[in-house]
Amino acid sequence: MRYKRPDSKNAISLMESSKKEMEFTLSLEVSENSGSTIIRNIYESLRMLGDALLVKRGIQSKDHIEPINELLKLKVNTTRSLNLIENLRILRHNINYYGYSPNVEEVKDFLSFIKDNFKIIYNAVLKEIEK
Numbered sequence: 827m828r829y830k831r832p833d834s835k836n837a838i839s840l841m842e843s844s845k846k847e848m849e850f851t852l853s854l855e856v857s858e859n860s861g862s863t864i865i866r867n868i869y870e871s872l873r874m875l876g877d878a879l880l881v882k883r884g885i886q887s888k889d890h891i892e893p894i895n896e897l898l899k900l901k902v903n904t905t906r907s908l909n910l911i912e913n914l915r916i917l918r919h920n921i922n923y924y925g926y927s928p929n930v931e932e933v934k935d936f937l938s939f940i941k942d943n944f945k946i947i948y949n950a951v952l953k954e955i956e957k
Contacts, residue, residue, distance in 0.1 A: 841955070844878070861929070861933040865917055873890055880896060900951070906943070908947075
């Protein structure tokens with residue numbers, strides 16, 4: 827980790843980008859062809875929220891694990907465990923580096939989680955940043 831000056835404005839900007847990306851992603855039709863893109867976009871939106879938490883504290887992450895771990899530390903009540911985000915990270919890694927193609931059911935499972943919980947996670951991150 828590299829320390830920098832805490833930056834609330836940049837953190838909010840990351841959150842807004844995350845929300846915009848998620849809204850677009852949720853508008854995509856689920857198919858075998860769109861599955862990898864949907865998974866990547868969901869993951870990237872969540873990673874940006876984790877990055878926003880780090881930026882607010884003046885920490886520059888060196889990889890994707892740190893921002894995801896920040897999300898896993900959130901004290902929120904979600905319909906399913908936040909640990910599903912770690913599964914998403916692994917799935918995205920397999921897509922990007924091993925050519926894995928997620929099936930429609932995997933994509934629908936993560937979409938279900940996100941539709942139920944993104945707003946909860948987003949609001950928890952916003953609350954942390956506004957402190």
